[in-house]
Amino acid sequence: MVKLGPEPFFIAGHLALDFLNSIAAPQGESIEWLSSGSDLLDWLKSARMLDFEIAQRFQTENSSNTLDAVAKEVRHLREWLRGFITRHAGHRINLSVLAELEPLNCLLEQDQAFQQIEAASSEQEAASALVCKKHRHLKQPEQLRQIIADEIVNCVCNVDFRLIRRCENPTCTLWFYDTTKSHARRWCSMSLCGNRAKAAAYRIRAKQVMDTFDERTF
Ligand SMILES: [Zn+2]
Numbered sequence: 065m066v067k068l069g070p071e072p073f074f075i076a077g078h079l080a081l082d083f084l085n086s087i088a089a090p091q092g093e094s095i096e097w098l099s100s101g102s103d104l105l106d107w108l109k110s111a112r113m114l115d116f117e118i119a120q121r122f123q124t125e126n127s128s129n130t131l132d133a134v135a136k137e138v139r140h141l142r143e144w145l146r147g148f149i150t151r152h153a154g155h156r157i158n159l160s161v162l163a164e165l166e167p168l169n170c171l172l173e174q175d176q177a178f179q180q181i182e183a184a185s186s187e188q189e190a191a192s193a194l195v196c197k198k199h200r201h202l203k204q205p206e207q208l209r210q211i212i213a214d215e216i217v218n219c220v221c222n223v224d225f226r227l228i229r230r231c232e233n234p235t236c237t238l239w240f241y242d243t244t245k246s247h248a249r250r251w252c253s254m255s256l257c258g259n260r261a262k263a264a265a266y267r268i269r270a271k272q273v274m275d276t277f278d279e280r281t282f
Pocket residue numbers: 231232233236237238251252253256257
């Protein structure tokens with residue numbers, strides 16, 4: 065099935081927040097990128113969180129009903145994450161949030177991931193030539209939740225929540241992790257909201273100049 069509509073956004077600076085942004089209203093109309101199982105597989109491929117071949121296998125080995133049910137659970141996970149991020153963004157996260165993370169810990173408990181020692185990639189400056197990498201045999205479509213949970217865990221444990229923000233455009237719902245040096249990022253992206261806000265500010269300034277001009281002349 066050919067899907068219409070824009071490509072999903074990967075502008076957040078962290079995949080857990082890109083996951084949060086998989087429902088958005090960039091032009092005012094809400095777009096859901098995870099509305100079905102097949103949508104979910106496409107989004108995971110676009111996010112480079114799932115190999116093309118594995119996605120293909122899931123698609124052929126499972127009924128659309130099974131995959132749709134997983135997509136529903138994933139949307140549920142996303143809205144749980146939205147609540148957590150909304151409550152804690154802008155503040156340093158501390159131990160008091162542990163109880164709230166219970167649903168995520170329950171999901172992690174079901175994981176069947178394993179680790180393997182492998183060669184470190186040549187670009188990485190590491191103390192050892194070896195690294196330990198996490199893998200999982202992906203057999204059940206329910207395991208797709210575990211791939212996303214990995215990113216959420218990374219966000220909760222490694223990200224400075226003081227730098228998680230929502231785009232300053234009041235009608236925009238996109239979140240991002242401000243990794244700029246100055247920590248002054250304001251927009252989800254310049255092309256989506258930054259330029260629009262700049263144009264609006266310019267119109268206001270131009271009107272103010274014209275009003276002053278009118279007062280002086282007449
Ligand atoms: Zn925005």
